[in-house]
Amino acid sequence: MVVLRGWPFELACAAAAAVLFAALFASRAQLPAIQPLVLFFVTLVVAANAQFALPSSARISPCFMAVLASIAAFGAHGAVLGAALVGLGGGLSATMIKKHRYTTALFDCAQYALASAAAAALYVALDPVGRPAAFAGAVAGFAVVNVVLVLFQVCLNYRLSPKTVWRDMYPELPNYLAFGLLGVFVGWLYSSLGAVTLPLLVIPLAITRKAFASFLELREAHEATVKVFIRAIEAKDEYTAGHTERVAKYAIYIGEQLKFSGPDLDHLRYAALLHDVGKLAVPRRILNKPGRLTEEEYAIVQRHNQVCVDILTRVDFMRSLVGTASDKHAHFAVSDARERDRLVHEAHIVAVADAFDAMTSTRSYRRALSQEIAFEELRNKAGTQFNPECVEALIQAIGRRREHYGLGYEEDAVEFDVPPPVVGVGSAGLGDLVRQPEPAA
Numbered sequence: 502m503v504v505l506r507g508w509p510f511e512l513a514c515a516a517a518a519a520v521l522f523a524a525l526f527a528s529r530a531q532l533p534a535i536q537p538l539v540l541f542f543v544t545l546v547v548a549a550n551a552q553f554a555l556p557s558s559a560r561i562s563p564c565f566m567a568v569l570a571s572i573a574a575f576g577a578h579g580a581v582l583g584a585a586l587v588g589l590g591g592g593l594s595a596t597m598i599k600k601h602r603y604t605t606a607l608f609d610c611a612q613y614a615l616a617s618a619a620a621a622a623l624y625v626a627l628d629p630v631g632r633p634a635a636f637a638g639a640v641a642g643f644a645v646v647n648v649v650l651v652l653f654q655v656c657l658n659y660r661l662s663p664k665t666v667w668r669d670m671y672p673e674l675p676n677y678l679a680f681g682l683l684g685v686f687v688g689w690l691y692s693s694l695g696a697v698t699l700p701l702l703v704i705p706l707a708i709t710r711k712a713f714a715s716f717l718e719l720r721e722a723h724e725a726t727v728k729v730f731i732r733a734i735e736a737k738d739e740y741t742a743g744h745t746e747r748v749a750k751y752a753i754y755i756g757e758q759l760k761f762s763g764p765d766l767d768h769l770r771y772a773a774l775l776h777d778v779g780k781l782a783v784p785r786r787i788l789n790k791p792g793r794l795t796e797e798e799y800a801i802v803q804r805h806n807q808v809c810v811d812i813l814t815r816v817d818f819m820r821s822l823v824g825t826a827s828d829k830h831a832h833f834a835v836s837d838a839r840e841r842d843r844l845v846h847e848a849h850i851v852a853v854a855d856a857f858d859a860m861t862s863t864r865s866y867r868r869a870l871s872q873e874i875a876f877e878e879l880r881n882k883a884g885t886q887f888n889p890e891c892v893e894a895l896i897q898a899i900g901r902r903r904e905h906y907g908l909g910y911e912e913d914a915v916e917f918d919v920p921p922p923v924v925g926v927g928s929a930g931l932g933d934l935v936r937q938p939e940p941a942a
Contacts, residue, residue: 507657511608514650518585518611521618525582533579537691538586541571545590549609564591564613565643566680566687572621572639573688577628580621588617608654616646632685640681644674668763723818727771730778730812737785744858749773751854754898755891759850765843772822773851779809833888849888853879853895856887861907872899872907 532538545567568588575583591613597606623638648670655666731745752773756766780788787798794802813819821844833849860875870878876896883889899906 507654508604511604515607515611518614530582531579533575533583537574541587542590546593549591549594566684568617569681569684570688572624573685574691580625584617584621585614588614612650616643619646644677745774747858748854752850755850755894758894758898769847782808849891853891869908
């Protein structure tokens with residue numbers, strides 16, 4: 502159960518909206534005609550109930566279109582007060598009420614009212630300059646207020662970093678421009694033709710809802726498929742359960758440090774989660790063997806990379822993950838032209854994340870190493886085995902977060918039947934090969 506902690510901020514925004522309305526009424530701000538006010542308010546309520554939750558729990562909807570339409574329809578006649586009143590409808594979501602999220606519903610009403618008032622004020626102020634300037638000002642005003650308030654609310658409620666929430670939100674920013682332009686167009690038509698133009702708002706709402714529903718259903722199907730593979734690996738190797746999640750976390754740390762885009766980070770995460778799917782072909786006795794592997798056992802382990810390729814190529818949306826999740830491009834080649842390829846870069850990231858977790862967690866053949874030793878080993882191998890940029894990105898990301906991993910900092914460490922020995926850095930993969938005796942002189 503998620504414990505929401507942003508309610509003081511939500512109530513503060515509600516208080517700010519109350520102050521805004523008090524100031525508008527005290528200044529005897531002009532009220533627009535009742536009929537368009539009610540029509541656009543109802544349209545906004547419909548739009549608010551067509552919104553969708555992003556993975557970070559930020560919500561997106563075509564509400565802005567109805568707000569801009571109302572502002573353009575009101576013109577200079579009560580636009581600010583009218584837009585603020587219409588904006589109140591943006592928080593009347595049946596979902597929030599059913600979940601008893603009353604402070605969140607109040608916040609949504611307040612933030613839409615504040616953003617709508619800001620958009621209307623800029624629209625009216627810039628209208629003498631020209632309609633393009635008025636439109637740009639309204640879009641910018643609404644977007645800034647809406648994004649800032651929602652970002653902080655989601656961060657506080659769900660304890661997410663601003664970067665995580667922003668990564669979900671910024672790809673949707675062009676929608677402000679698209680929905681705003683259509684909204685202003687409908688508002689101008691309403692001024693001439695009346696309520697007959699409202700279907701121009703309702704139809705895009707329906708299309709938008711259907712499009713986002715399809716997108717989210719596809720995303721959920723992808724997540725479910727990945728979870729099936731992870732659970733299959735977990736059933737075979739208990740250690741791998743936490744390992745894949747940690748490797749994905751470290752890979753995202755590196756990707757964020759290197760300024761990867763949202764879609765690229767999603768692709769990187771999937772690849773990191775599935776990089777060990779080939780373990781399904783490795784017997785459990787080898788996965789959990791305490792000690793070094795024989796040549797025969799090591800050969801079996803080496804096959805897991807080809808199994809990874811075979812599995813991923815059979816699933817449509819996973820085919821693009823092959824180059825990253827497999828070991829094909831994991832080793833850094835300093836002068837190779839392939840290094841400029843994005844998927845190769847992702848493979849280097851996963852390799853660094855995988856090696857770091859292998860060294861800082863207890864395995865059947867070795868106790869966890871300290872974080873300092875792991876960092877030193879990564880830096881020693883940077884430029885030969887590992888991509889130096891990826892190594893430094895991980896070290897900086899962990900240092901910036903003041904996190905510690907490795908010996909003394911393990912969480913949910915796996916208990917093995919035979920206690921693992923305390924040895925050197927060893928392998929960053931599935932155990933080490935038994936050293937063969939030196940030939941006689």
